[in-house]
Amino acid sequence: MAFNLLSNITVDELRNSPKSKDMITVRNTDSIPTVFKTLSKNGILSVPVLNEQNRPIGLVDYVDIVNCVVQIINHTDLLGNDYYSFLEREDLFNHTYASYVTDLSQRNPFIPVVKGASLLEAITVMTKNQINRVPVIENNVNGEGAQIVNLITQSAILSYLGKNIEQLGKWSLKSIKDLGFKEKKVISIDFNKRALEAFELMANNKVNGIAVNDEKGHIIANISARDLKELLNETRVFENLYLSVGEFISKVRQQDYKAVNPSISCHMNDSLANIITRMVAANIHRVYIIDEERKPIGVISIHDILNIILENINNNVPPTNKPMQ
Template sequence: MADLEKKGDEKLAEEHGSEKGGGESKAITGLREYLVSRLKDLRISELKLNRKPIVLDSKTDPKKAIEVLLQNKVMAAPVAENNQFVGVFDLRDCIKYALQMYHRDTVDKIKSKAMEFLTISPHIATNSLKYLSRMRTFEMVKESESILSVIRVLAKGAHIVGITNEDGKKLESILTQGEVFQIISKCWEMEKIVQIEKDSNIALSELTKDPFKIVTTPVVTISCQIKAYEAFEKMSTSNLSGLAVVDKSGAIVHNTSATDIKLWLLNSNSLDDTIEHFLINVRKLSLLEKYPVTSCHLTDTLSRVIAKLQATKFHRIWIVDDHRRPTGVCAITDIFRFLH
C-alpha cells in the first residue's frame, strides 16, 4: 500500500510518459502517453464494482476453499487471518498437487474425478490454507485512487487486486486482470489510437523489445497429440497458464488457459485424452471449429490487439506467421506493463 501511494496520481501520467523517455521512439512514447492520459483521471470509486468480495478464512479446509472458488466461478481469492490478509489462494497453484496424485498407481484414472486427485493430495489434505496461500501476496489500493494504481499492481503479475475504503481498513471489492482490461479498453477512443499508429507507422514489430515490449518471444508450444496431463505438467513447470497447442505443421489450433484448470476440476474429463480432445470436451467445442484461438501478425497494430482482446475477453493473443505458426504472444499483463 505504501509503495502505491508514494506518488500522487497527477505525477503518474508524467512518470509514464517522460521518465522512461530516454532513447525511446517519440512516436511510441506519444502513443503510450495518449493511452495513459485517458486513464489518469478515472477514479476507482467511479466504477460499478461488485461489493461482495470473496474472502477465505485461513482456518477453512483447503478442499472447502477449492469448492468455494469453483462455486463462485473465480480462480483466486485472498486469505485472511485475524483480520489480516496473509496471501492469495489460487487454483493455478493447485494443479501440480493434482498431477502428483494422478500418477499414483493406486488411483483409478478413468473413474476418479479431477477434484478427487486434488483433495487426496497430501499437500491439500495436510497443509493449512494459510500455508497454501503464502506464494502470492494480496495487494490493495484505495477506491479514491486512479485506475493507474491498480494497473501498477497488475503489471507486476498479480491476478487480483483488492479495493479498500479511504482509510484502507475495509475491503470493498476485488478486481481481476480481465475486469480491469475491459474497463480501461472502453476508455480509449480506438479511432484516435489508429490515427496515432497510422501517422507514425507503429506496428507490433516495433513493440518486441524493451523498454516498450508487449510481444514475448519465443512462445512455449505443445503438440495437439500429447496427453492432457503432459500439457498440464508443462503449464505447471513453465509457470504459464497459456500454451500454444499446434498441429503437425506447427500451426496453432488451440491454446490452454487458466480457465481450463477450473473447467477440469468441475468435470471428469480424462487427462489421458489428447490435449486437443480434452480442450474440445471441456469447453464443449466442435471439432469443426477451425480457430478457437485469436491471433494477429507482427504487421498488425496494438489497436487491433486491444480490439480483439476486448471482443473475445481472452487474456492473450498469439502472434503468428503466414502459416499460422506462433512466433510470439501478447498478454494483457504485457499491456499493463506497457502502460506502467
C-alpha cells in the same frame, strides 16, 4: 491521452470488479476442494483468503491450484497410465488447505492499493510486480485492521480499455511490430499429449496459459489454468486431466478443438488497438503472434499490453506528472 484515461478514474469506479458487498472469500483452513468449488460455483478466477480475525492473508487462483495438483501428483508418484490411482488419493486434497496454496505459484502475491487510488496507480503496481490482480483495501472504522473492499483484475482493466479505446491516443493504432513487440519462444504442447502434462508445463514455467499445436506445429487453441474451473462435477473431479489436450478442450468448452478460434492469434502488422478490442470481445487473456504458416512466433498477454501503455505514458508525460515507480 492514456494518462488522462487512467489517472481520472479511481479503483472504486472500475466496473466488472467485485465490490465489498459482493466479495467472495475463503478461510485459511478451507480445504483445496472447498476453494476449488468456491471458484467454480461463483465463476471467478481468484479469491481472497482470510485468517481467523477476518483479515486478508493473500489470494488463491487457478494457477496456485494447478501448482498444488502437480506437486501432489509428483510427490506421491500418482502420475500413472490412468486416473484411477489418482482418484483413490483425492483425500490428499482434503488435507491441503488454502493457507498452503496461497501464492503457491509465486505469481499471485498480496500487494494491495488503498481505496481511492487511481487506476493508473493500480496498473503501475500490477506491472511492476507482474501480478494479475490488485486488492483494494481500507482500514476498518472499528479498528479491526485492513479489509478488502475491491479486487482489480487484468480482465476488468482490459474491458475498460476496450470501451475507451479511442482515448488511448493515435499511438495505439501503430502495429505491434512498430511498437517494439518481438518474436519469442512460445510455450506450447501437442494436442495429443495429456491435459495433465499441459498443466505441468504451466506450473514449471510459471505461466497461466500455453498454446496447443497440431501435428504440423500450427496453433489451434489455447489452454489455460482457468480451464480447470470446468472440471467440477459431483464425482471424479480430476478425471479429465487424463484426457488428451484435444479431448480436454473439446469437453470443457463443448466445441471441437480443431475449430480454430481466430481471436487467439494475430500478426505483426495488427495494431495494438485492434488486438485489445478482439481480446475484450473474446474474453481472452493472451493472443499468439503467428507467421504466414500459422505457426506461433510470439505471444501478447494483458501484462504486455499494460506494460506498453505505461511505457507510452512515462515517455510522454512531463516528469512532474509521472506516476511513482
